[in-house]
Amino acid sequence: MSKELLKIRNFSKTFGDLTVLKDISFSVKEGEVVSIIGPSGSGKTTLLRCAALLENVEKVDLAYEDLAVCKNGVYAAKNVLKEAKNYFGFVFQNFNLFPHYSVRENVTLAPLLVQKRNKEEVEKEFFILLEKMGLSGKENAYPCELSGGQQQRVAIARALATKPRILFFDEPTSALDPELTQEILKVIRDLAEEKMTMVIVTHEITFARNVSDRIIFMADGYIVEEGRAAQLVDHPQNERTKEFLAFISREN
Amino acid sequence: MDYASMLTELLKGLLVSVEIFFLTLLFALPLGLLIAFGRMSKNCIVSNIFRVYISIMRGTPLMLQLLVCFFGPYYLFRIPLTDPYRFIAVIIAFSLNYAAYFAEIYRSGIQSIPVGQYEAAGVLGLTPLQTFFRIIFPQVAKRVIPPVTNEVITLVKDTSLAFSIAVMEMFTMAKQIASAHTTMIPFVAAGAFYYIFNFLVAFCMERLEKRLDYYR
Numbered sequence: 236m237s238k239e240l241l242k243i244r245n246f247s248k249t250f251g252d253l254t255v256l257k258d259i260s261f262s263v264k265e266g267e268v269v270s271i272i273g274p275s276g277s278g279k280t281t282l283l284r285c286a287a288l289l290e291n292v293e294k295v296d297l298a299y300e301d302l303a304v305c306k307n308g309v310y311a312a313k314n315v316l317k318e319a320k321n322y323f324g325f326v327f328q329n330f331n332l333f334p335h336y337s338v339r340e341n342v343t344l345a346p347l348l349v350q351k352r353n354k355e356e357v358e359k360e361f362f363i364l365l366e367k368m369g370l371s372g373k374e375n376a377y378p379c380e381l382s383g384g385q386q387q388r389v390a391i392a393r394a395l396a397t398k399p400r401i402l403f404f405d406e407p408t409s410a411l412d413p414e415l416t417q418e419i420l421k422v423i424r425d426l427a428e429e430k431m432t433m434v435i436v437t438h439e440i441t442f443a444r445n446v447s448d449r450i451i452f453m454a455d456g457y458i459v460e461e462g463r464a465a466q467l468v469d470h471p472q473n474e475r476t477k478e479f480l481a482f483i484s485r486e487n
Numbered sequence: 488m489d490y491a492s493m494l495t496e497l498l499k500g501l502l503v504s505v506e507i508f509f510l511t512l513l514f515a516l517p518l519g520l521l522i523a524f525g526r527m528s529k530n531c532i533v534s535n536i537f538r539v540y541i542s543i544m545r546g547t548p549l550m551l552q553l554l555v556c557f558f559g560p561y562y563l564f565r566i567p568l569t570d571p572y573r574f575i576a577v578i579i580a581f582s583l584n585y586a587a588y589f590a591e592i593y594r595s596g597i598q599s600i601p602v603g604q605y606e607a608a609g610v611l612g613l614t615p616l617q618t619f620f621r622i623i624f625p626q627v628a629k630r631v632i633p634p635v636t637n638e639v640i641t642l643v644k645d646t647s648l649a650f651s652i653a654v655m656e657m658f659t660m661a662k663q664i665a666s667a668h669t670t671m672i673p674f675v676a677a678g679a680f681y682y683i684f685n686f687l688v689a690f691c692m693e694r695l696e697k698r699l700d701y702y703r
């Protein structure tokens with residue numbers, strides 16, 4: 236059995252009076268692709284952001300492999316948090332590329348500045364990544380000169396450049412036109428084939444069904460149902476899941 | 488008095504004006520950043536102190552601040568006024584005043600950067616300091632160039648306020664020559680110099696803006 240890369244237990248999160256996540260527990264194994272689906276406002280983004288340390292939590296046990304990041308809401312020391320940041324990469328819905336940096340600078344910034352790796356090695360890997368993302372020849376372009384799909388692929392390259400063990404995607408295609416959506420989904424599919432561990436929040440149910448090992452359905456801050464991807468999509472057990480999937484297929 | 492010596496006198500004054508201009512920028516631009524940080528501090532005592540500071544600096548005449556700076560040490564502590572202190576007082580008053588204006592410009596620039604930029608830097612593991620200097624500040628610099636240009640052009644003209652404590656800058660010179668020889672010419676010439684000075688300033692700022700035009 237492969238090891239658990241991410242472990243979250245007893246996870247609750249409130250914004251003011253609003254409880255957004257209620258006692259969520261889940262874990263991700265190495266090489267696993269997990270999709271999180273659910274209606275708008277169900278807390279998917281918040282869950283991902285908390286795991287990526289972008290949001291503080293009141294009560295949770297959060298660990299990356301053997302690295303305990305947070306125990307019952309008490310965060311570990313700064314150096315541990317810094318180490319934890321090496322574990323994951325994060326791909327945002329609206330890319331969040333650095334507009335004043337070229338593609339090359341966007342992607343190599345963290346390996347050089349944060350990880351202080353050898354420049355030649357980083358550059359070499361950069362060109363390999365660029366080719367993998369179908370962006371060869373774009374190394375000196377600035378984000379504003381790229382299409383949305385290209386920008387998102389740069390963002391994925393940037394997240395991969397630090398060699399994370401696990402990659403988080405928050406609706407990586409919802410800021411994109413349908414045609415551009417496909418190119419991003421293809422990149423993610425390729426990564427899945429390489430056994431990259433990923434957690435993907437998405438509204439693309441068909442994609443989630445095909446690419447992921449496991450799907451988590453969230454509603455109102457709870458994990459309502461989770462299971463093998465095809466199983467959950469084709470034979471949902473819970474009423475809410477059925478409702479949501481029916482709603483989605485009506486939409487399309 | 489012939490035109491040549493009149494011009495020499497004026498140019499000497501211009502040199503002092505230019506000195507005031509550059510020294511003020513040298514101190515006020517970085518100081519403004521510190522004040523902007525103070526103003527944005529999460530500690531509400533600190534942020535209120537800077538809020539009051541900025542409000543006083545912007546709410547009272549620069550000439551008054553200049554006089555307070557120059558005569559203050561004497562009136563308050565009986566420290567004798569020396570001649571070199573005139574110039575120093577000008578630099579202090581101008582820097583403190585302009586830093587307040589720059590601070591507000593920086594603050595609005597910093598607050599206009601989307602949080603996504605901080606978050607992207609954060610998940611990549613950049614420290615807050617690295618995030619500020621590598622990611623945020625370069626973008627702020629681009630955004631604040633137009634409002635900073637406005638202030639800088641005002642500064643060129645404001646250097647003439649130094650005449651109120653008899654610093655020998657261009658306007659003081661022009662006024663002296665004009666009253667000694669009952670002629671308008673020094674004023675006209677000084678006006679032309681101020682205009683050319685500002686023209687150059689605007690030109691340089693525009694060049695700078697163009698250079699940062701490679702991204703949006």
Ligand SMILES: Nc1ncnc2c1ncn2[C@@H]1O[C@H](COP(=O)(O)OP(=O)(O)OP(=O)(O)O)[C@@H](O)[C@H]1O
Pocket residue numbers: 250253255273274275276277278279280281282
């Ligand atoms: N910073 C915040 N302050 C207050 N409330 C917030 C904040 N962020 C999220 N929320 C609330 O938390 C709830 C869950 O939000 P979240 O963004 O996690 O939902 P989501 O499942 O990602 O939805 P969507 O599919 O629309 O992206 C929402 O009701 C939202 O209004």
Ligand SMILES: [Mg+2]
Pocket residue numbers: 279280281406
């Ligand atoms: Mg969301």
